[in-house]
Amino acid sequence: MTVIKKTLLAAACVSTLLMAGSAIADTSNLVVTGDVTGICKFVATPPMDFGQLDTSASANAVKTSAVTYKCTAGTKATSLSIAGSTNTATASVSLVNGSDATTLPLSLAWTTDTTTAGLGFGAVTPISVTVTGTIAFAALNTATAGHYAYTAAMILMP
Numbered sequence: 001m002t003v004i005k006k007t008l009l010a011a012a013c014v015s016t017l018l019m020a021g022s023a024i025a026d027t028s029n030l031v032v033t034g035d036v037t038g039i040c041k042f043v044a045t046p047p048m049d050f051g052q053l054d055t056s057a058s059a060n061a062v063k064t065s066a067v068t069y070k071c072t073a074g075t076k077a078t079s080l081s082i083a084g085s086t087n088t089a090t091a092s093v094s095l096v097n098g099s100d101a102t103t104l105p106l107s108l109a110w111t112t113d114t115t116t117a118g119l120g121f122g123a124v125t126p127i128s129v130t131v132t133g134t135i136a137f138a139a140l141n142t143a144t145a146g147h148y149a150y151t152a153a154m155i156l157m158p
Contacts, residue, residue, distance in 0.1 A: 038075030040118065040158045043068040043126040048133045055143050061135040067110075067154070068126035071118025075158045080112040080129060083152040091152070095135075099146035106150065107134045 085091035094103035
């Protein structure tokens with residue numbers, strides 16, 4: 001058999017195999033989907049520490065805490081609830097003395113930023129909300145000695 005015949009025979013065999021392979025091949029499409037839900041998450045909730053409270057004070061004791069959060073890109077927070085508040089702007093709670101269980105009224109106030117859309121959860125600046133705590137001087141004037149504390153649950157809604 002000559003070289004030309006061998007080459008033609010080999011080409012015919014390869015061509016036949018290729019046609020046979022394509023004759024049994026099949027194709028399909030893989031559909032890939034996913035959903036992104038807009039969420040907001042707290043980044044930092046610094047403690048509100050009044051330190052030593054002056055029971056002889058003639059002015060209210062006032063402290064703040066800069067709470068920060070991030071939201072999914074394009075998502076805005078719709079409300080921030082603290083200590084079960086229903087009006088999302090103020091809450092009245094009581095600090096409890098760990099020694100004798102007496103209480104000290106505390107008013108919390110804040111403004112939820114409902115206009116700033118989140119930029120996502122990467123290396124972006126978080127959104128900040130200042131929470132202000134006020135203890136009336138009249139309540140301080142009658143407080144018993146001890147360490148007072150309260151833990152306020154916070155809920156952030158996108």
